[in-house]
Amino acid sequence: MNYFSTRNETKKYTAAQAIAMGLAPDGGLFVPETIPSVDESALRALCGMDYRARAVELMGLYLEEFSREELEGFVRRAYAENYDHPEIAPLHLLDDATGFLELWHGPTCAFKDMALQMLPYLLTASLKKTGEKRQVCILVATSGDTGKAALEGFKDVPGTRIFVFYPDGGVSAIQRLQMVTQAGENVGVCAVRGNFDDAQTGVKVIFGDSQFAARLTEKGWFLSSANSINWGRLLPQIVYYFSAYCDYVNSGKLNFGDRLNFCVPTGNFGNILAGWFAKQMGLPVGRFICASNANNVLTEFIQTGVYDKNRPFHNTISPSMDILVSSNLERLLYMLTDDKTTAAYMARLAKDGRYTVDAEVLSALQSTFSAGFCDDDETRGTIGRVFAETGYLMDTHTAVACKVLSDYRAQSGDQTPAVVVSTASPFKFAADVLAGLGADGGAEPLAALSEKSGMPIPAPLQNLEERPVRFDGVAEKSEMERLVDQFLS
Numbered sequence: 001m002n003y004f005s006t007r008n009e010t011k012k013y014t015a016a017q018a019i020a021m022g023l024a025p026d027g028g029l030f031v032p033e034t035i036p037s038v039d040e041s042a043l044r045a046l047c048g049m050d051y052r053a054r055a056v057e058l059m060g061l062y063l064e065e066f067s068r069e070e071l072e073g074f075v076r077r078a079y080a081e082n083y084d085h086p087e088i089a090p091l092h093l094l095d096d097a098t099g100f101l102e103l104w105h106g107p108t109c110a111f112k113d114m115a116l117q118m119l120p121y122l123l124t125a126s127l128k129k130t131g132e133k134r135q136v137c138i139l140v141a142t143s144g145d146t147g148k149a150a151l152e153g154f155k156d157v158p159g160t161r162i163f164v165f166y167p168d169g170g171v172s173a174i175q176r177l178q179m180v181t182q183a184g185e186n187v188g189v190c191a192v193r194g195n196f197d198d199a200q201t202g203v204k205v206i207f208g209d210s211q212f213a214a215r216l217t218e219k220g221w222f223l224s225s226a227n228s229i230n231w232g233r234l235l236p237q238i239v240y241y242f243s244a245y246c247d248y249v250n251s252g253k254l255n256f257g258d259r260l261n262f263c264v265p266t267g268n269f270g271n272i273l274a275g276w277f278a279k280q281m282g283l284p285v286g287r288f289i290c291a292s293n294a295n296n297v298l299t300e301f302i303q304t305g306v307y308d309k310n311r312p313f314h315n316t317i318s319p320s321m322d323i324l325v326s327s328n329l330e331r332l333l334y335m336l337t338d339d340k341t342t343a344a345y346m347a348r349l350a351k352d353g354r355y356t357v358d359a360e361v362l363s364a365l366q367s368t369f370s371a372g373f374c375d376d377d378e379t380r381g382t383i384g385r386v387f388a389e390t391g392y393l394m395d396t397h398t399a400v401a402c403k404v405l406s407d408y409r410a411q412s413g414d415q416t417p418a419v420v421v422s423t424a425s426p427f428k429f430a431a432d433v434l435a436g437l438g439a440d441g442g443a444e445p446l447a448a449l450s451e452k453s454g455m456p457i458p459a460p461l462q463n464l465e466e467r468p469v470r471f472d473g474v475a476e477k478s479e480m481e482r483l484v485d486q487f488l489s
């Protein structure tokens, strides 16, 4: 299967090229030429498999140049003892009509592991297939969770280095500690003055600097991305939508073939877009409910067709969703329009910070997506209420989705069973989760949350304070390129 850029359909790339390059040369995002379909009998077969086998089947549909044996090897290593749950992505049913898809049982306790434990295998194999002789440096801008997950995925992977930028003061204390104490010989981390969009723009500028790229080539390096603009990030995420559906059916609470809704806490639109691909492949999904925090640019977009990033940026207690430019939306726009229209929207976004889609695109969007948002008080309130009523503990991002789903159900009357996509362990945001429970964690929020909930602190988050801080730098946006240059010298 071929891939091309959302901004130019005429030039074709293989899957390996798309994954190795990350971003298309024209600044667009790679998309598959066609979307493979999973028919009823194939879906039934998936329901009889475990997570790893489901991943091999589904990813293989998009990766013709990769052999089955290769994919089996990747999956065996990506989803193994590094997960603290045998089902990898278990579905927790709260009641008959509501499930939580727990995507945080991996080594960094957030859903990014689902893709970033896999990406290093996909990427290094892709480099071999494309005959790339240079070594790859992964550049990451993170709102908190991607950075750590990418560092963990790429640490000490031969032929690679990884450098992560995060917004100074824009990530939780635990997220920061996870990154600045990162082990590995090939890793670098630095804070940037500004918010996530500043860090992401800074990284995009580096990617766009062709002189810098030429200098790096002389030194034997090239840059690639582990952000969700890389197709290799999106692809592994399609798997867990199928997996959740199958597990729901296997629980006996959903008839095979009946529709299921998904409510997804959304930032860069990568997670929810993977779900949309699953639906296009034939998964019986009713609607996707796009959940945002106070940075509600996507809520407005889905409700009105106007995307406008010219608005105040809010630092919230769900920091991984503090995003005003949702990169992956470009892929959906392309799927609903064409390359020229998409390029025009993106040009307007770059120039004016806003664009408006036409009525046809809006109605296509609204035929599948609903949207809502909630603020920090509502997020905390939801954590406390659900824990008091059911004993189920959620992190702040998942709580945003849980609240938005209940608002959606109340407003629409849609009682289709729904899965809340649970994107982080509650321990990763322990202080704010405790606040939701009406408690104060004091100096040791992890221990306090463990005591209050009766759940053990996940192993990767234990003793973080005792690990040596390796990376305490803070840079201006203008210094980012120089730092990468130094890192590769």
Ligand SMILES: *Cc1c(COP(=O)(O)O)cnc(C)c1O
Pocket (backbone or CB within 6 Å): 110, 111, 112, 145, 146, 228, 265, 266, 267, 268, 269, 270, 271, 272, 320, 321, 397, 423, 424
């Ligand atoms: C990254 C992240 C999100 C947002 O996912 P997108 O793919 O960027 O929409 C939500 N919750 C958590 C915990 C995250 O780490």
